[in-house]
Amino acid sequence: MRIALDAMGGDRAPREQIRGALLAVREFEDLEVSLVGVAEVIEPELRLAGSHPRISVVPAGPAIAMEVAMTMLHNANADAVVSAGNTGAVMASAFFYVGRIRGIERPALALVLPYNAGRVLLIDVGANTDCRPSHLMQFAQMGSAYSEKVIGVRNPRVGLLNVGEEAGKGNELAAEAHERIKECGVNFIGNVEGTEVHKGIADVVVTDGFTGNIALKVGEGIADYLLLTLKGVIKSSPLFIGAALLLKPALKRALQRLQYEEYGGANLLGVNGVVVIAHGRSDAIAIKNALKVARQAAKSGLIETMRQSFARATEATQAAGT
């Protein structure tokens, strides 16, 4: 199992990328990581951080590290790609060098949110700002395949993010997508409201990339806001400070599940290989978790399953059309 890691992409590259790779190979014995990027920059940093027999360096100019990593995936010299580079640039480079799975109209970004009630896959969190109902239908199918193959959920419950529970609710896109998803072969449980996402009533929550991105970032903002507010309140009294010190590990545990470092990056589903996009601000822990997510997807056989099922769907459509 080899993952090509774009060592140049992200606000804190290459240092945190290198440290994250080291954490990952120490945690997973079957994992090899190729650090793709400027060798003159990576190698001294790697020596400082402590090199490892399962970490190698693949030289590439700073502007083309992402492309080199994608080409490795395309040529089967890597089983997955991880990048914390600009999301739009990673997607464009994946489309160009890796290509789409036949039958997929639009690849989408899927993020696993680790709530107490279970892991919820939100798809699309930002790849497609304008969608048609057929796109959302395919997001439902891809999300369901991921939940089943990678997370291990049997017969995943798929919900549509919407402003009300009843069919027909929402904007035109959501109302039409509801009808399409109902008929597309996934275990559709209907609409899911914003207040319900974290409750684990659906294993997969489908939405367009505009709404999904706003939902994700508002959630992130509210979690940050609460943490900051809490800190401010605690500092207002010495009694509170004492209590907070005792409570700190508990507070930390409660909040860390909502922080991007723990998510491990979003899967770009629908391209012809495993591509994971980590947050631009990723630190070593976030990179390690992104490598973990990529490793799970690559091990699961998800891509082969999706290739087969979308090829069948495409053939059925073509047969019906003739």
Added chain:
Amino acid sequence: MRIALDAMGGDRAPREQIRGALLAVREFEDLEVSLVGVAEVIEPELRLAGSHPRISVVPAGPAIAMEVAMTMLHNANADAVVSAGNTGAVMASAFFYVGRIRGIERPALALVLPYNAGRVLLIDVGANTDCRPSHLMQFAQMGSAYSEKVIGVRNPRVGLLNVGEEAGKGNELAAEAHERIKECGVNFIGNVEGTEVHKGIADVVVTDGFTGNIALKVGEGIADYLLLTLKGVIKSSPLFIGAALLLKPALKRALQRLQYEEYGGANLLGVNGVVVIAHGRSDAIAIKNALKVARQAAKSGLIETMRQSFARATEATQAAGT
């Protein structure tokens, strides 16, 4: 100052409506509340809760309380209406009995979010699921007028909820709305991402009713989730329980700002009178806060200001068209 309160609308009506009205008239000496609904149900409850000279009962059948309240507003027998009834039904009844301000294409729901950094008006939180760029432009104008007249912000900063900071980002609607808002006479600061809403960088955040509703409810869900998670973690150790007891007032203060009871209801901006829609689950405190919001808007002269400015804009458009 008289507010007509729909005493029959909401999950906990009429009891919490009556108790909320009592709290409000005790807090505001200039306030009279007309409880609109079934007299036989309201009067005994009111006697139990403690009647008040500035609270009266306006009899109306259970199915028409909302309509009677709207008619009072239309006939200037009330300065504002508050209802915790079904949002769609309240809006339909306001459109029919109160009507739109001339020049407004689509009334919108505006909610004041009381963050530490300042009060942020989010518009639209659910009235219009499908919008055109011109609608979002008018939301910007109405939101700006509200922020200035009711909240007292000078030259309010208006932002557009979007997935990136640069103009041109987002779905077609957001990209086009950006251009329209830039030219419409408000103090436009550009796009605001989901992570930024609570930071108070904009006094008014504009979005379509689908995205706004999802954003609001995801925020509500995440706050609930954090509170529950925290409670669970605290219970896991006696040491934590002790610390948490000390910290409870601080925790409560931090969280209550994110709870709907404190918001006081959403303003239906663009109809020809002050209409405030409270959360269906409203308790007495939430109803009191909704009455407070309605009182502020009615006192501010907002409706008259909006009538004049949209009439001028309509005349200018018509003059340009001839």
